[in-house]
Amino acid sequence: MGVFDSGVGGLTVVASLRSRLPALDLVYLGDTARLPYGTKSAATVARYTHRNISFLLDRGVDGIVVACNSASAMALDTLAVSVPVWGVIEPGAAAAAACSVSRVGVIATEATVRSQAYPRALHRLRPELDVRAQPCPLLVPLVEEGWLDDEVTDRVLRRYLEPLLLWGMDTLVLGCTHYPLLEPAVRRVVGPAVTLVDSAAAVSARVAEDLATSGAEVTGSAGGRLELLVTDDSPAFARLAERILDESVRLHWVDTVPATAALMESLS
């Protein structure tokens, strides 16, 4: 199974997949040379997404999880791929639709919010739901700085979440793979009455279910290999990866640009 994200935040999906399916072999691709996707245009995110998928297909994966919300939101509609592809939006929306009374808040990157992917997916499932989405561009940098339990982060979250709280949301979708790391901080700000939906957990549940349905169930309580590939290997990415996976990791650098590869071959 291949998993990709703009950076290492998508390892929250890997962590969740490994706890559900410990015997599943995984190839993870973090496009760290081009992160973040969440501030960029749909055309650019689509180009990067198609490139990541081609790269993973060349590696022989039999399924792909698009762990990046921005890529799932902006680039999956136009895809025809020979293996199953799971995005994070649809499972996250389904989990929220299953538990909300009437008002769903969504926090996500600017690009994901602009795409309207969550409101659309929620309304396909339950047209009567009220949905409000709030872009939160500072949360990814705060997670990457490691300020997870920090009064500055709590203040930033309060700023972003107060309009949703005043509006009366009963459910909040954490619509970015970095945000599960902020779950305790989000809980401090929203209080006990709001249901939190983690899109990373939702997609890994969906993958496990679909594999079981299709007869491709992965059994075994351990032994899945995990290969971690990144397009840029700055030390900050390794630190964040270790924090998410809670183990020491080795990131391997790869180049995903096919044109460069083609040109190199033609010159060699």
Next chain:
Amino acid sequence: MGVFDSGVGGLTVVASLRSRLPALDLVYLGDTARLPYGTKSAATVARYTHRNISFLLDRGVDGIVVACNSASAMALDTLAVSVPVWGVIEPGAAAAAACSVSRVGVIATEATVRSQAYPRALHRLRPELDVRAQPCPLLVPLVEEGWLDDEVTDRVLRRYLEPLLLWGMDTLVLGCTHYPLLEPAVRRVVGPAVTLVDSAAAVSARVAEDLATSGAEVTGSAGGRLELLVTDDSPAFARLAERILDESVRLHWVDTVPATAALMESLS
């Protein structure tokens, strides 16, 4: 003259150049599809820098200002270019060395700090100076969010600057092209006794001086053309560009990847 940065932050250099040399024609390239550079590795930043310079040379510029501190810090040593190239580090360091009593603080991205470029440049000029550099990864996102006069930003700045204040810095280098937008906030935190050095202003002064010395002085009080090119044209970049230049702007999308261009041509 060509100017490039990882994003639109380098327009602080353009604003400063235009106020000094209003008749100078400028081509600005913001590599917004790959920003930020400041969290990425030296190898990746060098690759992007060389590509940006080739692109600007193909446009026929007669000089290049590397407005990005991370690129100036990590990628200029290895360059042989047919036109004059100015980085921001050396002029910023010279301005700080000219006014510091003994202790210079530097705030910059993680990549610029890791490169040690400011301490090296300062020690070349005045070996006896004490220099401390503080990485500030949250400042660029805060500027891009537009929280310039905001208690959250003041708190973040206090967190980053307090160790430098306790140590007794007399001069502080704003070592990132986004930071001039935070100058009032930085002043609130450091008080009146610390001299602030703006690397964007320092490089534009150096360019004006060098052009005058070489006899290529640009005279005239208006009329310089400004072309704004970006590798990704998300609306957030246009908003920030307008805030920096204080005028309405049009960003034009370009692709700087030569291999893609070559491949496209070979296919067409």
